[in-house]
Amino acid sequence: MSDFKIYDKDSAPADSKPLLQNSLDAFGMIPGLHGVMAEAPAVLEGYQALHSLFQKTSFDANELTVVWMTINVEHGCHYCVPAHTAIAHMMKVDADTINALRDETPLADAKLEALRTFTLAMTRSRGNVTSDQLDAFYAAGYGQQQVLEIILGLAQKVMSNYINHVAETPVDEPFQRFAWEKSGAKAA
DSSP states (O other), X not given: OOOOOOOOTTTSOGGGHHHHHHHHHHHSSOOHHHHHHTTSHHXXXXXXXXXXXXXXXXXXXXXXXXXXXXXXXXXXXXXXXHHHHHHHHHTTOOXXXXXXXXXXXXXXXXXXXXXXXXXXXXXXXXXXXXXXXXXXXXXXXXXXXXXXXXXXXXXXXXXXXXXXXXXXXXXXXXXXXXXXXXXXXXXX
16 A cells, blocks of 8 residues: 555645646646645646646647557556546547547547557657658658657656556546556456
């Protein structure tokens, strides 16, 4: 069991209090992940900045979800998969797309599947993708800008996924109905 503290606005370090207010303003709650990150104000600030910047990329709601969820699922993040499932529903992403991402099955939309495949390759290879992988991604209609934007999303998700692993962040009540375990995790 983890002993990482989950801060609220009253108990947080002074430099994290306005950052937690940002979370409250944006989400109507302080996600447990943000409460954990509040221990290190620079971490919470960096995460919020990366999240905001990733939402300003060329990706639409479906594509943002594909990148976030592909990384979350690959990393086996017990917290981020349910949280981003809820976020995807709020963003009006198709339920079949959300379920395919959670279940690690191919997406019906060929361009989104190319994005999922390339994001997965980028995650698994730690950025050491092949020329063939790049060519397939470009052939699907993406370009160098989107390669770089995936890396931005990956930076954001490495922070949240790894912190949730270490802190064993409990899934927030609004996301619990989307609880998830990585395939094969039950048997392991």
